[in-house]
Amino acid sequence: MTFDQFIQNLANGISLGSLYALIAIGYTMVYGILRLINFAHGDIVMLGAYVAFYGVVMFMLPWWVAFPLAIILTAGIGVIIERAAYRPLRSFPRINLFTSAVAVSFLLENLGNVIFGGRPKAFERPAFMDIALQIGEASVLSYTPIIIVTAAILFAILIYIVNRTKVGMAMRALSKDIETTGLMGINTDRIIMFSFMLGSALAAAGGILWAIKFPQINPLMGVMPGLKAFIAAVLGGIGNITGAMLGGFLLGVVEIMIVAFFPDLSGYRDAFAYVILILLLLFRPTGIMGEVQAEKV
Amino acid sequence: MLPKKITLNLFSIILLIALMLSACAPAATPAVNSGDVPETGDTIVIGVYEPMTGSQAAGGQQTMQGVNLAYEQKGTVLGRPIKMVLVDNRSDKAESATAMTRLIEYEKAVAIVGSYGSSNSMAGGEVSEAAGIPVMGCSPTNPLVTEGKQFYFRACFIDPFQGRVMAKYAFEKDIKKIAIIKNISQDYSVGLAAFFRTSWKELTGSEDGIVADVNYQDGDQDFTAQLGAIKDAEAIYAPGYFGDAALLMKQAREMGFKGLFMGSDAWEAPELISIGGSAAEGAVFSSHYSAEAATTAASKPFVDAFTAKYNETPSAMAALGYDAYMLVVDAIERANSADPKAIRDAMAATKDYQGVTGSITINETGDAVKDAVVLEVKDGMFKYLSTVKP
Incomplete structure (x- = not known):
């Protein structure tokens, strides 16, 4: 592999990784607070992409209106799902909540099949994202750096919210102990709702960027990214936001590099990515950034 | 407290039913x-x-x-x-x-x-x-x-014939360097790639012309790593389904691939053109039938x-x-x-x-x-090129 090819693969790996990272944050936030693996999260990614698609195609909105609007609407859908399918079950055993999450996932996928149709749709990239950039021998399209920069900005906003604002402080407190936080006069329902909103907004952004990178959307498009992002979250240490980002980048780069260095293994890249995951979890069960938590009594 | 618990229980039951129904709805x-x-x-x-x-x-x-x-x-x-x-x-x-x-x-x-x-x-x-x-x-x-x-x-x-159709097409177009990219989760794709290779060997006497043979699997959307290795080929033979093929062609062109795309009958779907866009232009593939060449x-x-x-x-x-x-x-x-x-x-x-x-x-x-027909993507339409006898 030449140096140019290496740079090209690195750029592709990082842009794929930043999408995994965006989606992984939603998993990790919800898990950190509710100890719930929100299996419908991947389908929120799909909804985000479809809302943006219909905004552009059906309502003729320019992308700079349609995309933010899609993010806001999808965040709203995330809140509705939390309100309808998770909050009523919160006091029940974890397994109920988990089953409900799987149910929501199936529901969204099948609703997608019925409403949007099972056939893939072409997602138009805004023109400025389609400019070829030449790096030596290699060429990437302008959407690659745009995805990376957008993701970086969203990460910065998220880190600011979590670490520097009151609601962020409440979220962190909730992840330690919901009941005690409630006793301190914090409206836990609202904070949980806010976490879902934030997670879904990032998922929608991830979905739109995913559709820009792979301009074909279908009702099952969220399944694979959702699964990979979940793995990225576990890799980074589930419950830890910085860990989710790191896990996402790591997974994206490793996936691309395995195929780039060993083209013969190209059909088995998931297998190799997951072998790495298993090894990492064997030697570091809490993930890269995860802390060993004392069991709560 | 009790009635609320019961409603909640009911809610979870309804959700469970929804799960079962939606899981097998289609x-x-x-x-x-x-x-x-x-x-x-x-x-x-x-x-x-x-x-x-x-x-x-x-x-x-x-x-x-x-x-x-x-x-x-x-x-x-x-x-x-x-x-x-x-x-x-x-x-x-x-x-x-x-x-x-x-x-x-x-x-x-x-x-x-x-x-x-x-x-x-x-x-x-x-x-x-x-x-x-x-x-x-x-x-x-x-x-x-x-x-x-x-x-x-x-x-x-069947595919031994279909693989031969495109191998012959490439041979007659005097293409010297072909890369194969196939979906290893689909018997269709694996089979066609193998039949293409066999026919190529029959036609040219060696497999030298096939410069690369790389894989992807169901659900893959990123082909950049595979394409990085095969960019220099004169043609890419990608016997997979239309959705994969459309993304693959797009990404190959974005990475600067200038050659010919060749495919198979599973390419024949409007999505190949709507998703592939200008990248799909000029692509050729084998298929079963063309309304232009009704027999x-x-x-x-x-x-x-x-x-x-x-x-x-x-x-x-x-x-x-x-x-x-x-x-x-x-x-x-x-x-x-x-x-x-x-x-x-x-x-x-x-x-x-x-x-x-x-x-x-x-x-x-x-x-x-x-018979098989060879179709070409031209001006956003599938155009009939030729008929190949078994």
């Missing part, structure tokens, strides 16, 4: 196209299993356009009404076996049409073979679909009826769906019985049937031997 609510067919004991049930959702949905839906038209034209056989039942196999092998079981055991189908996708058909074929119900495949081209099967037939040619007496009326109904020209998948359904009805007529075994024997004896895709004779392996 299979449990077949889009029965029964029209005004009366539900009598006399009804003959023809089952259809096709991918209506999932990654091959476009193929299944195109096929159903043809099947539905055929059913409209031919809704009775032996003086008895036909009830056609469609079950979605969701582009999935396991779902295909389930769909087949459902058609046979619950719907009591005496004969089956389907499915787009060789892997789907192979999974379904195991079930139909065990149950002794005859199946007429519309477009599954992998040889293994009918190999060793007494009850599986097909209206299309039999049945071809013209079919194109007219199809255009009148759907306001578009029929694709190869639609034409094969039409032929497959008509072949089943023809077999029932010749068997003069709705007994699956008798229908099977009549199907196996199909000779010189004048289908819309050509003259169909089922050979000893259960396959049709037919």
Whole structure:
């Protein structure tokens, strides 16, 4: 592999990784607070992409209106799902909540099949994202750096919210102990709702960027990214936001590099990515950034 | 406190039910196209299993356009009404076996049409073979679909021939460096890649011209790493489904690939062009049929009826769906019985049937031997280039 090819693969790996990272944050936030693996999260990614698609195609909105609007609407859908399918079950055993999450996932996928149709749709990239950039021998399209920069900005906003604002402080407190936080006069329902909103907004952004990178959307498009992002979250240490980002980048780069260095293994890249995951979890069960938590009594 | 708990419990039960229903919704609510067919004991049930959702949905839906038209034209056989039942196999092998079981055991189908996708058909074929119900495949081209099967037939040619068609095309275009990229989760794709390689070796005397052979799998959307290794080839042969192919072509062009894209019949879907955009322009692939090169007496009326109904020209998948359904009805007529075994024997004896895709004779392996066409993407349309004889 030449140096140019290496740079090209690195750029592709990082842009794929930043999408995994965006989606992984939603998993990790919800898990950190509710100890719930929100299996419908991947389908929120799909909804985000479809809302943006219909905004552009059906309502003729320019992308700079349609995309933010899609993010806001999808965040709203995330809140509705939390309100309808998770909050009523919160006091029940974890397994109920988990089953409900799987149910929501199936529901969204099948609703997608019925409403949007099972056939893939072409997602138009805004023109400025389609400019070829030449790096030596290699060429990437302008959407690659745009995805990376957008993701970086969203990460910065998220880190600011979590670490520097009151609601962020409440979220962190909730992840330690919901009941005690409630006793301190914090409206836990609202904070949980806010976490879902934030997670879904990032998922929608991830979905739109995913559709820009792979301009074909279908009702099952969220399944694979959702699964990979979940793995990225576990890799980074589930419950830890910085860990989710790191896990996402790591997974994206490793996936691309395995195929780039060993083209013969190209059909088995998931297998190799997951072998790495298993090894990492064997030697570091809490993930890269995860802390060993004392069991709560 | 108690009533609230009960409502919550109810809520979770409802959710559970929703889960179960939604998990099997497409299979449990077949889009029965029964029209005004009366539900009598006399009804003959023809089952259809096709991918209506999932990654091959476009193929299944195109096929159903043809099947539905055929059913409209031919809704009775032996003086008895036909009830056609469609079950979605969701582009999935396991779902295909389930769909087949459902058609046979619950719907009591005496004969089956389907499915787009060789892997789907192979999974379904195991079930139909065990149950002794005859199946007429519309477009599954992998040889293994009918190999060793007494009850599986097909209206299309098979992949050893289809692989040769494109190898010959490349050879005649004097292409020296070809890269193959295939989907290792699909028997169709793996098989075609292998047959292409064999034919290439026969034509050129060596495999030197095949400079790379790389893989991807179902669900992959990022082909950049694979393409990085094969950018310098003069042509890429990618015998996969239209969705993968469209993304692959787009990414290859974005990375600066200048050569020719070559593919196979699963490329024939409007999505190849709508998603592939300008990257798909100039791509060539083998297929079963082109309305521009209609061959039999049945071809013209079919194109007219199809255009009148759907306001578009029929694709190869639609034409094969039409032929497959008509072949089943023809077999029932010749068997003069709705007994699956008798229908099977009549199907196996199909000779010189004048289908819309050509003259169909089922050979000893259960396959049709037919011409292939080569199509090119030109100005956002599939254009007919040439016909290749077997």
